[in-house]
Amino acid sequence: MSDTQTLIENRPPSVAALFLERVAATPDTEAYRYPVPAVSGEGPDEWKSLSWAQASTRVYAIAAGLIELGVKAEERVALASSTRVEWILADLGILCAGAATTTVYPQTNAEESAFILSDSDSKVLIAEDAAQLAKARERRTDLPDLAHVVVIDETGVEPDAADPEGWLLTLADLEKRGAAYLEKHPDLIKEKVGGITSDQLATLIYTSGTTGRPKGVRLPQDNWSYMAKAIAATGLVGADDVQYLWLPLAHVFGKVLTSGQIEVGHVTAVDGRVDKIIENLPVVQPTYMAAVPRIFEKVYNGVAAKARAGGPAKYKIFQWAAEVAREYAKASQDNFRRTGTASVPFSLGAKHKVADALVYSKLRDAFGGRLRACVSGSAALAPEIGYFFAGAGVHILEGYGLTESSAASFVNPGEAYRTGTVGKPLPGTEVRIADDGEILLRGPGIMQGYHGLAEKTAEVLESDGWFHTGDIGELSPDGYLKITDRKKDLIKTSGGKYIAPAEVEGQFKAVCPYVSNILVHGADRNFCTALIALDEPSILDWAKENGLGGKSYAEVVAAPATVELVDGYVKELNQGLQKWQTIKKFKLLPRDLDIEHGELTPSLKLKRPVVEREYGHLIDEMYAGTREA
Structure with missing residues (x-):
């Protein structure tokens, strides 16, 4: 043993x-x-x-x-x-x-x-x-x-x-x-x-x-x-952390x-005061922290928006540094997978050193300067955002679990982490992929059942202990799990094509520095649309620089210039998608989605049915006059 x-x-x-x-x-x-x-x-x-x-x-x-x-x-x-x-x-x-x-x-x-x-x-x-x-x-x-x-x-x-x-x-x-x-x-x-x-x-x-x-x-x-x-057995944290x-x-x-x-x-x-995170990090100087993807998205968008506000030259430097970070992260992770060392080509290393002095070091300082790693869970982190932080020296170890599995069923293994995956099962946890792609889990972390709901328990928990997660995923030959989507969230268009909305939404978050939340819709429709909520501080800063200063958030998102701005990012997103995945139309929401209105869970996950019900009139407008196949 x-x-x-x-x-x-x-x-x-x-x-x-x-x-x-x-x-x-x-x-x-x-x-x-x-x-x-x-x-x-x-x-x-x-x-x-x-x-x-x-x-x-x-x-x-x-x-x-x-x-x-x-x-x-x-x-x-x-x-x-x-x-x-x-x-x-x-x-x-x-x-x-x-x-x-x-x-x-x-x-x-x-x-x-x-x-x-x-x-x-x-x-x-x-x-x-x-x-x-x-x-x-x-x-x-x-x-x-x-x-x-x-x-x-x-x-x-x-x-x-x-x-x-x-x-x-x-x-x-x-x-x-x-x-x-x-x-x-x-x-x-x-x-x-x-x-x-x-x-x-x-x-x-x-x-x-x-x-x-x-x-x-x-x-x-x-x-x-x-x-x-x-958790202790993973070796990811120690007594000095x-x-x-x-x-x-x-x-x-x-x-x-x-x-x-x-x-x-x-x-x-x-x-727990979310508005104090930025202020607290340099004081606490943590060596590790856990967060949900929304926090990393906000930091990324904030850095990008700040660079843009600094003028074209500064924004161009940021865009170059972001691309170098992604290239560096992908190269080092690929090399580590093949050889066990995270080396990169000399020319890429030289570019990375310059970008580190100009951009990355300031980002690490904002996290307190001592951060070894972050653990991200609760929802999928857009890979392009993950690669950016990895290349900038803020290592985000994605993990996976559910309330029903006591949260931590998978986590990326330290130095050998792979962006875009949730890593390997914790010691003692078993995993298998069902014929329809659903992830099944078994082990000491699985719940006893739902309180007072024997029938609901029987729907997800088999007599031999296997728990049906409701998530779709795939395992690499060496045991890394990649989540592709929620089983119930997969979209099937009227043309018979399956689309994972979270994948498209994640790519848009990496492309558009002003997005806060996005919901891709297209089930039983002949094309995909999106409801987009913008990050209020970022878009209001942009508004000041573009003749919309002094206007409310609702007025800014309704302005033609803002719609044109976002349209540019949607077109950029579509260039990297399959034809059936592309966003043909979108609507900007008059306010951001939040917990108070029941549109987000307390861990900031999107409640799709709630949002689709509340903004159904906007969805209907986008499909009005089109022939549904």
């Missing part, structure tokens, strides 16, 4: 057990770093730290506080909060109590929040602030089994005469009660964690469905213990990163 197999097969039954081991092994080393806003509200945040021992004091107090409130093994405690250090401490407290966490996105409206709390039968809600508390109060009559609400941030929280006695308390109150309870029961946590079995429910994550109610994905304790060991964690922790991608960190023992800097 290999060391990797031994590491994974001898895993403890829970992440709670791993946490106790980590605290015992390195109590005084730094575990978490988190921002504290300046008292005046102005100036930079102050970053503070918690050692593993300090973190455990709070985690154990939260666990004991929940037990004192009457929370029993596997009972659900909901957590509705943005990404912050208290989210991690609360989640670990829930797990150390032997209970299970129901994750709720802070953007979820009151009605859907109430559905999740009711469907999960959550006994306690840990709410971030007054806004999350207000949702629970609004639907309190629908939640008779919700015994307590614990508020993390007390700002603006007022008592309400309608609250049942003891229903509302703060996280500080809970920790005080827990600490007092621990004084009377000093072995409580060790006993509770020792009694956790691998098949006990640990996490209930509700998938944001494009239609109907979300489904609760049941992830047992063993899923996270396996993920922690498998500093992770910058901003992803939504209610999402499985963010959540799995907390498990890997506990096993490896490195520092994690936690701040």
Whole structure:
């Protein structure tokens, strides 16, 4: 048996057990770093730290506080909060109590929040602030089994005469009660964690469905213990790393990163404020971070737009450097595949050195200057954008997984990564491709099933453990997986041609520096069209330089000059497509797509049916007067 197999097969039954081991092994080393806003509200945040021992004091107090409130093994405690250090401490407290966490996105409206709390039968809600508390109060009559609400941030929280006695308390109150309870029961946590079995429910994550109610994905304790060991076994992260964690922790991608960190023992800097990423990176100076493709697209578009704003000469330099980066990345990856070394021809290396001094070094500095690698997941990254960053020295390791597979089923293997693929399966995970191209997975990361939905579970989970992902893909002879599209998202034109819309959309994102979101439509039609939303800051900057300064976003996207600008990029895109893939017509949307309107998931994935339904009139306009074959 290999060391990797031994590491994974001898895993403890829970992440709670791993946490106790980590605290015992390195109590005084730094575990978490988190921002504290300046008292005046102005100036930079102050970053503070918690050692593993300090973190455990709070985690154990939260666990004991929940037990004192009457929370029993596997009972659900909901957590509705943005990404912050208290989210991690609360989640670990829930797990150390032997209970299970129901994750709720802070953007979820009151009605859907109430559905999740009711469907999960959550006994306690840990709410971030007054806004999350207000949702629970609004639907309190629908939640008779919700015994307590614990508020993390007390700002603006007022008592309400309608609250049942003891229903509302703060996280500080809970920790005080827990600490007092621990004084009377000093072995409580060790006993509770020792009694956790691998098949006990640990996490209930509700998938944001494009239609109907979300489904609760049941992830047992063993899923996270396996993920922690498998991530460590990849060798991609080490104890000296500093992770910058901003992803939504209610999402499985963010959540799995907390498990890997506990096993490896490195520092994690936690701040979920997306508008602070650019400001935080040079302060935190991470060695690795995970993100969704939209973040890399925004950085790329921002750099391109800034270069364009600097005048024709500066933009020409950027375009040249971007092409060199792509050429360099492709050559080095191809050579590494053949020979095991990432060497490139001398002339290309010389051009790359010049481009590095002019463009790439500034880009790396913006990421903090110490970044070894980024992990990208949740959706496909356009290969041309991936190659650009690779050539610029920001190595993006694409990975793949689903909520139902605890997020991390595949990841690119460090130096041997291949842009455009999601890498190889994590140790212990099996994969096979079905006859129709669907990716099937089996292993310790796969869910138990959908909460209370046996029929839905049976549709995707076979009796022998194989899980149907709903994604289409292909495996290279040496085990690298390439995702081609969602099975249900493949477009079949009226002419019988199949098109993967995500592939076309990704290519457009690499061509047009102003795009924010794009949806390609063409199912049962005789040609393809697109709905395009532009990135507001970038297009407004362009507008200032092109006689449209002072106009609103909606006015700018409606202007003929803007339509002409985007038309040029659509024509450039079409030159590289097969005839049946080309975009014949497009419409610019009056605003960007967002989570609030239900058009994007919290991990920024496009909800196609929602967008097509909302903007169906624009789609119909594009096909009006054409003869559908």
